[in-house]
Amino acid sequence: MLFRRSTALARLSLVALLGATLFVSQAHTQGPASATWLDPYRETATSLIQASTSDDFAWERLAELTDTFGHRLSGSANLEQAIAWAVETMASDGLEHVRAEPVMVPRWVRGAEHAEFVSAPQQALTILGLGGSIGTPPEGIEGDVLMVNSFTELRARATDVAGKIVLFNAPFTTYRDSVTYRTDGARVASQFGAVAALVRSVGPTGLRTPHTGSLHYEPDAPPIPAAAVAAEDADRIARLQARGTQVRVRLTMGARAEPDVASANVVGEIRGRERPDEVVLLGGHLDSWDVGAGASDDAVGCIVTWEAARLMISLGIRPRRTVRIVLWTNEENGLRGATEYAARYGADAADHVLAIESDSGVFAPAKVGFSGGAAARSLVRDIGTLLTPLGLGQIGGGGGGADIAPIARAGRVPMLAYLGDPGRYFSIHHTSADTVDRIAPEEVSKAAAALAVIAYVAAEMPDRLPR
């Protein structure tokens, strides 16, 4: 299924001409579910869906990416090799102006890490250092564990914290509510004199599965080492303490920050045939954490957005506006790719008509979310009716994403996201179990088809989506 560029370009020209003719003769009537304004796009939407769902091309590419390069932490050789592969492969697909736009990214190195009970039994805790954490001295940090279920409880025990290893054992509710202990736990514990922080993994109880992710230090307190512990380990410590056993732990982490290194956003386009300066932006992030294969977070987001463009090219579609694919670098621990893009394209921010992100996996049941003004929302909901054959429900709220947020903020750009089932996504999020084998090929094809249809209509409709 290799795409031959010359044929594709010839088809592009033909379809561009045809498209232009079509749209002159069609009224742009906006309306609800059976919106007639969509009629010019129905046949192409059907073709995109058929093309995407007729084979496992997208999944195979996803597997090739994750199998070949593995996890892709910012600053790693794996990531840079994946970037080079993406540039080459994107160009061979027929995307235009394919380039690697330089971004300097942080390089955080995990090093060896270990935690164990100091008293008998000599036994390890299952931990995973948090991204960005400082390390410990080589001999580790030893301390009695002070377990709290919330920041409120920590503050109530403020006078007990000095010299302790604070364990935040907040039950996992939703990612949004629970992640604050991962991002802010170390900082807050340090304010009260803790020597290290452990955080119950942000995710449902797995199979002794720790979840990493970034933390955030502030100058208001000295940085202290921090690691996630598996839910089972947190539960065990809670039971031991309930029985009156003081738990003492030694934590050893070799984590360290090294100087920034060069990385890049991978950018490729289908240049718009009439309004090339107006851009429908789509992307996922190519970097990942250094465990698992970063398959759902977020190789699949890269693949399904890129695939949206490849499908258009394979069907000879060149829409009115430019479709731009960006495979972001450094989403996980710096957001430098998104920041750099917003800086580079800040002057053109308002020319972005829609920004699309896929960074929540594609696990069924999936949905599409939108954030923007009421007029745009109404139109996007209309477009969503074209996705009925894919079994996706009505487009609701929840558009947005970390990588598109900076440019969207700058240009007041409506945002749209493909949202996989959060239960399945967060069970493997930032873990060694984020691998391709658990992603179904048909879910990848479905996501690619949905994004292709949405991007196509947004790039083709005569008037740009209102802000």
Next chain:
Amino acid sequence: MLFRRSTALARLSLVALLGATLFVSQAHTQGPASATWLDPYRETATSLIQASTSDDFAWERLAELTDTFGHRLSGSANLEQAIAWAVETMASDGLEHVRAEPVMVPRWVRGAEHAEFVSAPQQALTILGLGGSIGTPPEGIEGDVLMVNSFTELRARATDVAGKIVLFNAPFTTYRDSVTYRTDGARVASQFGAVAALVRSVGPTGLRTPHTGSLHYEPDAPPIPAAAVAAEDADRIARLQARGTQVRVRLTMGARAEPDVASANVVGEIRGRERPDEVVLLGGHLDSWDVGAGASDDAVGCIVTWEAARLMISLGIRPRRTVRIVLWTNEENGLRGATEYAARYGADAADHVLAIESDSGVFAPAKVGFSGGAAARSLVRDIGTLLTPLGLGQIGGGGGGADIAPIARAGRVPMLAYLGDPGRYFSIHHTSADTVDRIAPEEVSKAAAALAVIAYVAAEMPDRLPR
């Protein structure tokens, strides 16, 4: 709920007298589902079930054992501390003749272990050395991976094996069918000149979860190092090879055997009031692998069999025959506890009227299995009707267990087993996820109640179970 011994013993005497009186006046009529021969035992069975299911005592004790001592590999300090605790606690429960019967056990030490792709990307495989494996040289063993799905395929590729690391990638079907690659893979691969063996974990795909377990060398081939790999890693290598990528791996294992050390079976009894030499034997094994907490394999088997005796004592029951609890040592990697017991009690093997093992977890839906002659089976099925309030179905086949097998063989002893749901059990079997938090208190109470009722009737019925 601490049990005070003096009161208990007083009650034992009273009930013994009462029991003796009762049984003189009752005919022993054997029959099907509504068997009248069971009538004398119905009230006590109901009391045992009520006592067991009215609180979480058994689960709390299970949690205390696994939380306090952690995993308990033969030869470890953890195991010996757990044995000392069990002796003390069993005696405080009122069990009689509580003793630690010495057993010399092997001491295998895992050491550090690591496997990684040699070519880019520099990335680790998720492995867990197999118990009993030899180690590698300190610098590891490097080799191209030869992946096969079966022994048949290995033999067909016999001339390709020399110098390779063989990966057995047999899909997991049932434990019984799949475990042969773990136990025999290294030996067979070595016969053809392999330098090391990797085995797809024996269990369903988890969350990048490797399963350890014992392997078996024979003098017919030099021992080679062997490790389990997570299913996801095996799948990844299979995909890479399908794309034509030769996978090369470096395996480093610090595993080694050390001299045997002293351990013990923990034994405690309720001495029979009329036929103390006839024994109903129940037990689970106290040792475990050195990952997880050995909660389902097999702390829970120890607790529920021990609890069967404790429940009888708490109700003042002293049956006609002796109820003997054995917490076996070294089931996992040597079976020395079972062997030593059979040697020590070989002359009394025929006095064992029933041997009960719990070593398959207690996950619902559970069942009870029996292996023995037709006459005994008929009686045991009758007894099973007393378990109706627990929601257990009819007692079927599948009695037996590694620890009771030697004495049962010696004495032609009928065997019975409590069998937890195999799907849930084998998903965590020999993994770091074998922890107490995933075992429901009510499942532990249910198992203890079922075993208490069965052991009580088998120890009380006038005629011993036929062979």
